[in-house]
Amino acid sequence: MASVDTVPQSLLYALASEISIAARDLTLFIRDTNAAALQDNQAGSHDIPSNAHADISRTKAALIEKTMAVQQLIMSATDVQQQMTLQTQQMAAVRWICRFKVADYVPGAGSMSYNDLAIAASVPEDQLTRICRMAMTAGFFREPVSGEIGHTHTSVDLKSSCAVHDTFKFMTETGHSVVSKLPEMTEATVKANQEGKADKSITAFNIAMNTSMPFFKYIMSNPELAKQQAAHMRSVGAAEESHVRHVLGGYDWGSLRSGAKVIDVGGSTGHCCVALAKEFPSLRFVVQDLPPVLSQAKIPDDLKDRVELQAHDFMTPQPAASKGAEVFFIRQCLQNWSHTDATRILQNILPAMDKDKSRIVIMSAILADASDPSIGQREKGISRMRDLFMMMAMGGQERDSQQWEALVKDADAQLEISSVNKPRGSVLSVIEVKFKPDSWAPV
Numbered sequence: 149m150a151s152v153d154t155v156p157q158s159l160l161y162a163l164a165s166e167i168s169i170a171a172r173d174l175t176l177f178i179r180d181t182n183a184a185a186l187q188d189n190q191a192g193s194h195d196i197p198s199n200a201h202a203d204i205s206r207t208k209a210a211l212i213e214k215t216m217a218v219q220q221l222i223m224s225a226t227d228v229q230q231q232m233t234l235q236t237q238q239m240a241a242v243r244w245i246c247r248f249k250v251a252d253y254v255p256g257a258g259s260m261s262y263n264d265l266a267i268a269a270s271v272p273e274d275q276l277t278r279i280c281r282m283a284m285t286a287g288f289f290r291e292p293v294s295g296e297i298g299h300t301h302t303s304v305d306l307k308s309s310c311a312v313h314d315t316f317k318f319m320t321e322t323g324h325s326v327v328s329k330l331p332e333m334t335e336a337t338v339k340a341n342q343e344g345k346a347d348k349s350i351t352a353f354n355i356a357m358n359t360s361m362p363f364f365k366y367i368m369s370n371p372e373l374a375k376q377q378a379a380h381m382r383s384v385g386a387a388e389e390s391h392v393r394h395v396l397g398g399y400d401w402g403s404l405r406s407g408a409k410v411i412d413v414g415g416s417t418g419h420c421c422v423a424l425a426k427e428f429p430s431l432r433f434v435v436q437d438l439p440p441v442l443s444q445a446k447i448p449d450d451l452k453d454r455v456e457l458q459a460h461d462f463m464t465p466q467p468a469a470s471k472g473a474e475v476f477f478i479r480q481c482l483q484n485w486s487h488t489d490a491t492r493i494l495q496n497i498l499p500a501m502d503k504d505k506s507r508i509v510i511m512s513a514i515l516a517d518a519s520d521p522s523i524g525q526r527e528k529g530i531s532r533m534r535d536l537f538m539m540m541a542m543g544g545q546e547r548d549s550q551q552w553e554a555l556v557k558d559a560d561a562q563l564e565i566s567s568v569n570k571p572r573g574s575v576l577s578v579i580e581v582k583f584k585p586d587s588w589a590p591v
């Protein structure tokens with residue numbers, strides 16, 4: 149075997165060295181914050197707390213990105229096929245586990261027999277054993293001794309009381325059936341074009357759910373789906389790339405005057421406003437969303453005087469009370485809509501704006517150039533995953549820089565993008581939109 153000195157420089161070797169440095173930094177962090185985790189070695193034991201410093205979150209993200217880059221370098225097409233098939237089955241296993249609430253019956257500490265678990269969950273033992281053993285290959289559950297099953301740090305979050313359970317259910321039930329209809333969506337689009345009905349948007353979601361209702365209308369008509377979707381948004385907000393932390397650091401909220409009003413348009417259950425309200429005690433917030441989503445909101449008691457919930461359909465003009473608000477914040481919403489609808493959403497905000505002091509702050513992805521080597525495949529993959537899901541579920545789209553410019557200009561020719569900031573480690577950028585300085589000069 150070659151000594152380390154004689155190994156030629158290669159991307160593989162460079163990545164492995166970077167992984168080694170990141171692993172050292174993460175280990176030191178865990179030693180200082182949760183030393184017991186170093187002995188644990190269960191799936192999820194080396195995860196970091198969601199409020200960890202941004203540097204350590206970036207280290208974790210880099211480890212995931214670089215280990216994925218190493219795999220891509222060394223895997224053949226057959227290896228990739230096996231990996232994808234494995235992930236498909238792992239996902240099917242998690243779907244089954246969530247459907248039968250299996251994680252609820254497993255004790256928080258220690259273990260139980262498959263037989264007892266099968267009785268508790270009312271499922272056949274043979275299926276339970278084989279399916280849980282597949283889920284173990286993805287880090288969910290463990291078999292400390294043969295025939296016994298216990299939780300790992302990750303499987304605990306599959307309990308039906310956890311948001312992760314709801315988001316997995318949404319992804320594996322609704323999301324999975326939508327994704328499976330991608331070719332049918334194209335066939336329906338081609339057929340509509342041939343019949344001269346090109347304006348009729350047919351999504352994979354419409355085909356999968358056998359409905360002509362738009363995505364959100366359908367979701368909101370089913371309380372269970374609305375709950376899962378809201379949980380999904382909270383879980384997306386907890387992922388490093390789209391963590392709510394980037395909302396805090398991504399815009400100069402501190403420069404707003406004391407008492408300034410921030411309206412979170414399509415703000416879901418208020419997780420962004422709650423985080424902002426904790427950090428910026430002089431600001432006031434209004435969370436706008438549809439009633440079924442707002443009904444899931446839990447605003448902490450000490451923030452209720454500064455974080456208001458308001459039912460509002462952003463396809464209609466802003467209510468009178470919004471007039472003159474300093475910030476109309478709209479995060480992760482416009483990608484759900486086509487260019488025409490997204491233009492309308494922005495236009496519905498404009499009459500409520502004070503041209504002098506109001507601005508729209510959009511927080512969304514700006515699609516990277518596929519040839520940009522500075523962005524890793526995982527980050528590109530996550531943006532593409534969102535873009536495709538928007539297309540399949542809602543006929544929406546993620547946008548590149550030119551498409552954002554065009555959207556703002558089509559909403560109103562007097563609007564302009566005044567600044568763009570992409571917080572480090574975030575897949576979302578903060579796009580500030582204002583009226584052009586000369587657009588309100590007396591004529």
Ligand SMILES: C[S@@+](CC[C@H](N)C(=O)[O-])C[C@H]1O[C@@H](n2cnc3c(N)ncnc32)[C@H](O)[C@@H]1O
Nearest residue numbers: 364414415416437438441460461462463479480
């Ligand atoms: C992708 S989520 C983004 C939520 C939140 N802004 C965030 O960043 O986590 C899109 C949100 O738009 C809301 N929404 C969809 N249609 C809406 C409408 N017509 N009016 C108001 N909100 C709507 C959904 O309920 C959902 O909360």
